[in-house]
Amino acid sequence: MYEQPELGFEFDALEPHMDEATLKVHYGKHHTTYVKKFNDAVEGTEFSEKDLGEILRNLDTIPQDIKLAVINHGGGALNHSFFWRCLIPTKEFKEIDGKIKAAIEEKFKSFEEFKKQFSDAAATVFGSGWAWLVKGEDGLEIIKTSNQGSPLSIGKVPLLVIDVWEHAYYLKYKNLRPDYIEAFFNIINWEQVEKNFLTE
């Protein structure tokens, strides 16, 4: 059983950057459905008791008949849980600082250059997917995953993510994905990103 974690803030806490109506549907319908469908798929198997991160790190151990459901719904469940933790209420936002700032500046030359590359990646995800800052063998990198693909499945440690499925922004931003990406930078929880960077 995978349990959907608490959102951690009120539905209107990310206004005006991420609107209340979108967040209610996104957390309460989309994310909830991924969790339910994942649990349904693994019910009665050994995977119902395993850690979802471990499952996604070891996709080659999943039986063929439930593999696609695990990738899609298990990925959807964990990706969204991770996404919410990357966000912070508008009123509590703090600029990037500390070790994660130093690491980003070392890798990307400047924070502005990182922001440009991350935003470009998010804007150019074709169809539905996610753009990530991850840590791998070569240090920090920006990657994209399609649908509900997880960086864990390719051996990367996720540090930051943006959901660029249309359900994440269409109610407020319509087809203007770049505006949503720009607004996202006002609600990134950099302390959490730094924790992700330091703990694994």
Ligand code: MN
């Ligand atoms: Mn989503």
